[in-house]
Amino acid sequence: MEVRYPDFWTPLRMDLRLWFESNAPSLGEFYEGALRMIFSEAFPGRVRFVAHAVREIRNRLPDIIAGPKAGWRLDYKSCLDDIGNLWKRHGLPFDGSTPTRVSEGDALPSNDDIPLPYPVFQKVANLVRDHERARETRSEAARRLFLAIDQNNCVSEATLRPRIDNWLKTTEWFVERAHERGQKDAEMGGDELKDRFESFEWALSAMVREFFKTVEALDEILEQTNS
Structure with a gap:
């Protein structure tokens, strides 16, 4: 049966x-759903729905195509x-109030400079350190994605960098609109949504172009084999 x-x-x-x-079939559903909303101009909240879909595609593609980032979670x-x-053990308040005694001294600390017991400080510092190590920047994630799609991208940084920058710039418009901000579609760029989405599609198409080249090559091989 022919699908229309x-x-x-x-x-x-x-x-x-x-x-x-x-x-990435799960992301394909996001893409198709966003596309249908683009052409349903009366759909309430479509700017935020489409923006959320594009954000998810941008954020999830690196792990789906390149695999999860090496390292620990x-x-x-x-x-x-x-x-x-530790906080409780040292008698520190949980309500954000100034502790009356957080060191060996008896003086009440100022609100601008609150000393912490060293074990608590060390735990907090370690968490911040590990967070920085585990965090991947948008640019790093995009780079992993581009290299996984086309290994030739690693040959020239001068060629790869503009492609990454264009991808991030194109998708950032949607990322900024993915959450509720107390504004209606008309106040969030609803009139330019279609043009922005088409720019996203062109950027995505340029990114995966090598995939289509491979498919065409395989089709030619199969055609020759079956002839």
């Missing part, structure tokens, strides 16, 4: 749909549990 798609399925969008189906709950236990 709405008129907005241009060749570029069909290619992207194929790529998502082959590489910081266990925030365990770290904070340890800090909480």
Whole structure:
């Protein structure tokens, strides 16, 4: 049975749909849902819904295509549990008030400079250190993604950097609108949503172009084999 798609399925969008189906089907649903909302101008809240979909695609693609970042996953709950236990053991208040005694001295500390018992300070410092080690910048994540899609990207930093910058710049518009800010669509750039989404599609298409080249090459091989 022939599958029919709405008129907005241009060749570029069909290619992207194929790529998502082959590489990231769960994100493909985000893409298709966002696309349908783009062409449903009366859909309430569509700017935020579409923005959320694009943000998820940008954030999840590096791990789906390149695999999870090497290293460990910081266990925030365990770290904070340890800090909480130490905090309680040293009699520090949990309500944000100024502790009356946090060191060997009897003087009441000022609100601008609160000394902490060394074990508590050390635990907090270690958590901040591990957080910085585990955190991956947007640029680093995009780089992993581009290298995983096309190994030739590692040949020239001069070629790779503009592609990363364009990808981040294009998607940042959506990231900034992914959460409720007390504004309606008309106040959040609803009139430019379609143009912005098309720019996102072009950036995504340029990023995965090597995939389509590979598919075309495989099709040629299969055609020759079956002829």
